[in-house]
Amino acid sequence: MKYIFDFDDVLFNNTEQFKKYMYECLEDAGVPSHVAVEYYKKVRHEFSLRNFLTHFGKEHIYEKIMSKCPDFLNTELLEIIKKIRKENCYMITHGEKEYQLDKIKKTGITPLFSEIIVIQGSKKEAVERVCAKHKGEEVIFIDDRADRFADLDFKKFPNLKTILYTGQNLEPYLQ
Ligand SMILES: [Mg+2]
Incomplete structure (x- = not known):
């Protein structure tokens, strides 16, 4: 997964x-x-x-x-992510590249992810690239905005599942 x-x-x-x-x-x-x-x-x-x-x-x-960035991490979620192997973890974030990468770097969580992708427009291409790379496996994409899911091709990538994050416990999905 x-x-x-x-x-x-x-x-x-x-x-x-x-x-x-x-x-x-x-x-x-x-x-x-x-x-x-x-x-x-x-x-x-x-x-x-x-x-x-x-x-x-x-x-x-x-x-x-x-410098305060580490204080604002979602520590509950990160405790769960630490149990997932790095090669199974991707990050796809939207925003201005230099600012997003600096924010991520300051939090210190970079080593937990095999790839960190910063995009400006839709996340479709980046998400679908991960799905294509891991065709035989389920890919779970977790985002707090439903509009990020709107243009995804679930027919072409039946291995793709999405979770709309609203602060719920993700432990049952992450193993
Ligand atoms: Mg978000």
């Missing part, structure tokens, strides 16, 4: 924890949260923390924000 994990809001508590901390740091640096939130809405599709901070002239707090 192979597993594909999403990063933000699956392995990493991005919305509930990381972003809140980011706004707190900006507030401490003199940028009111409502101003930062408004600007975030404009750039969220191409979000890069460096560019975001540069917009406010606050590049110097980048490391302060990023």
Whole structure:
């Protein structure tokens, strides 16, 4: 069995924890949260923390924000993942490449995955490539967004299963 994990809001508590901390740091640096939130809405599709901070002239707090990344891991899920062999684990994450890779690197979980793929558009190609590579095995793709599943070709890849992650216990599926 192979597993594909999403990063933000699956392995990493991005919305509930990381972003809140980011706004707190900006507030401490003199940028009111409502101003930062408004600007975030404009750039969220191409979000890069460096560019975001540069917009406010606050590049110097980048490391302060990023150094906290390990604190925002989904530790319950990671305890289960540690029992899965690395060659069975993939990560496919959406976002600006440099920022996503730096976030992942800072969490220290890189060694748990055989491949980490950062994509900008649809996850279809990357997910289906993993399915094609492991045709004889079940591939379970776990993401917190249902729209990430919408364009997948389940007819062509009958070995593909999806789980919409909402914080439920995944232990029964992961072995
Ligand atoms: Mg996500």
